Amino acid sequence: xxxxxxxxxxxxxxxxxxxxxxxxxxxxxxxxxxxxxxxxxxxxxxxxxxxxxxxxxxxxxxxxxxxxxxxxxxxxxxxxxxxxxxxxxxxxxxxxxxxxxxxxxxxxxxxxxxxxxxxxxxxxxxxxxxxxxxxxxxxxx
Numbered sequence: 001x002x003x004x005x006x007x008x009x010x011x012x013x014x015x016x017x018x019x020x021x022x023x024x025x026x027x028x029x030x031x032x033x034x035x036x037x038x039x040x041x042x043x044x045x046x047x048x049x050x051x052x053x054x055x056x057x058x059x060x061x062x063x064x065x066x067x068x069x070x071x072x073x074x075x076x077x078x079x080x081x082x083x084x085x086x087x088x089x090x091x092x093x094x095x096x097x098x099x100x101x102x103x104x105x106x107x108x109x110x111x112x113x114x115x116x117x118x119x120x121x122x123x124x125x126x127x128x129x130x131x132x133x134x135x136x137x138x139x140x141x
Contacts, residue, residue, distance in 0.1 A: 002098045003033060007080050018080030022072040022095060031068040037097040039065020 005018045026033050043066040046058035073095045 001034060001100070001103055004094075004096045004098055005076050005080065006092065006094045006096070007077065008092050010080050014080045014083075017082075018076035021079035022076040025068065025072040025075045029068045029071070031065055033069075033072075033097050034099075036065045036069040036072060039063065039067075040069035042066065 003019050003022060005015050005022070007015060007018065010018070023033075026036060029036075039062040042058050042062035046052070046055055046062075049055065049057070076095055077093055
């Protein structure tokens with residue numbers, strides 16, 4: 001598995017510094033990137049469902065893992081853009097976890113016929129992006 005940090009305008013060195021900061025967060029929190037990204041994915045699904053209370057699809061463990069993922073992104077962007085002017089990185093900044101085909105098969109089984117299971121509908125994507133924007137501006141969902 002591999003972390004990918006996308007920060008428009010960043011140099012390779014800045015991106016590397018950001019990735020190192022993210023890895024440091026995962027190590028400090030004792031949560032591996034796969035677990036953290038899984039928690040964040042569960043958060044996305046919970047948000048797409050309208051944030052229902054007491055949802056069995058979004059557990060306290062998911063919330064904790066998602067928090068680690070968000071801390072890692074925040075640390076990555078802060079480290080990557082430390083020398084930038086104070087206006088901050090572009091909104092297209094992302095951090096992704098890239099899995100090999102073997103890792104995907106271990107996680108999701110060999111069921112290739114439903115590859116789009118992990119995709120949002122256009123409405124869900126719009127809701128999630130609105131939530132992300134609120135989180136970026138306020139630090140709160």
